[in-house]
Amino acid sequence: MTENVVNPEAEATQAAQDEMPFAIVHGERISVPPQDLYIPPDALEVFLDAFEGPLDLLLYLIKRQNLDILTLPVLKITQQYTDYISLMENMRLELAAEYLVMAAMLAEIKSRMLLPRPVEDSDEEDPRAQLIRRLQEYERYKKAAEDVDNLPRSERDFEEISIHEVEIVSEEKLPVVEMKDLAFALQEVLRRADMQIAHSVKRETLSIRERMTEVLSRLSVDEFVEFVSLFSVEEGRAGVIVSFIAILELLKSQVIEIVQSDIYAPIYVKPAISQLDEGAEHGQ
């Protein structure tokens, strides 16, 4: 609800609670809108928002009558109600429709009360009773809405506490990589490479690749490694062959160099670094 609604609503409530601020003679027919209900036409729209619908308006009117529904109930209410909506009609047609339905119902009730009751109609419920039940039900939920509104409410009546969390750097937040991811990544990149050009991706066993890394790792620690020490007999024939192929591969790609100072002297393996340096030094 907008801000400008608050005042009329408060006034309406105020009026409803007051003991009829303007004297209305018991049973008197009312031909003009009640004083406290009269609104200048330009303020009507605002006032309308104070009511939640035809039932709400009707409830208000009944309360204003100090619940004197018994002696001249429907007639008087109907009168006021129709007076009220005739004002409203000019202003807010779309809203007025709902109120008009109620007016029609009130008019029907009024007419029935006036007409002699035919005997065969006796099965029918008193239309007043039906209306009162509707009003009763509406008022009950109107009250419930107020009760719910009065409940302690987060933000308005209390605050949920969520204190600051200290941040600690934890290593566990590193991304997790699954072997599956790794394999798919390779598959994908090779597929792309195949499509690009006839980039030859030869089948190479990982054991040789791994051994190449091992050999290079050792060479990065010790500059000179004895050739024989790169083989371990425990690995058996296959292992020795893998090591040998790995060394040949490294030689082929000029990553390592093999030196032997003399015939039958120990063969050494060293990184190919110095080779390039020497070449540069000697002009070739």
Added chain:
Amino acid sequence: MDNEQQKKIIEATLMSASQTLNVDQLLKLFVNEVSEVTRDEIKAIVQTLQEECSGRGYELKKVASGFRYQTREEMQPWVDKLRPERAPRYSRAFMETLALVVYKQPITRAEIEDVRGVAVSSSIFKVLLEREWVKIIGHREVPGRPAMYGTTRKLLDYFNLSSLNELPDLVEIKDIDDIASELILVANEEIPEQQQLESMDPPAGETQH
């Protein structure tokens, strides 16, 4: 890990949580720990923590979806002084619609409009659904299969309730009741007694005096 340590862990967790936590969630704090913690132990610790809030500016409250620390209501006027923004206000139409969903769930929009005597704007349902206070819990098997609405735990949490039972009872509107009975008296003079009584009986079960 001793009981004191467990209590501190639960306290820090509930204090820093941005939502309510229930016993099952708190149990997860201690899975795979050497010393197993039982549900009953968690409950006992939470109760101790609740007792320790006595005389403080906050409390450890049990609401529908679990436990949470919150400021005490009587502190709110003070706490509000430092807050520039106001808590949202809801219109009467909004609250009436909400009340009908709360008290008459499952309920369709048409049924709500029937009681209120006026159309309910779509924006009200939009807000109710967006705030997750209300959800569609099924469809009524009538033409058009209209959605039936019900309330959520989140709504109870927001209104500081642990169950719908804690809601205020639907009141019997006395004055109209009186009107009704008086109307019967008057009507009885006009039309045969028994039909009046039938039609005027309040719906069973809802009467409370």
Added chain:
Amino acid sequence: MDNEQQKKIIEATLMSASQTLNVDQLLKLFVNEVSEVTRDEIKAIVQTLQEECSGRGYELKKVASGFRYQTREEMQPWVDKLRPERAPRYSRAFMETLALVVYKQPITRAEIEDVRGVAVSSSIFKVLLEREWVKIIGHREVPGRPAMYGTTRKLLDYFNLSSLNELPDLVEIKDIDDIASELILVANEEIPEQQQLESMDPPAGETQH
């Protein structure tokens, strides 16, 4: 208003504040009140509150911009257990680079770029080296002497492998389904729990080495 009440107000305010509050801000809680509160009184109350946190799971901390309640650092690993962790993920470029180092080592950056067809950002190598999954194992003796990368013992440990040989031989396999099934076999045998494929049932005691 007694001191106890002032303390509760400050406590509730600090507890529910979404940011730190300093003494000046806390003073505003009590402006226009009958009993004036001084800065020194505020400070004394805050100090009392700080002392009352001793032995609890949280503390009232003074930071640059003021005071705030926060979890104790030693509680945080526990508190974190309930936080739904969104597992960070590595980019495709990262994974492909890693895969090439694994399967084609020793390999230079230029060779990786050659196969991938795009440049590899330095940050990828930085992370690979920081995680100690990859190391420089030498330099290729070509102009520029580019570093050659190989995998480490740590990477094997991470995948729970004793040798690269235990990785599926993928180069020739073109059918992705074959890879997948082969991987599941490997994974079932080798991968520790947290790295298991989601799609897979836990190995029912059939682990073999």
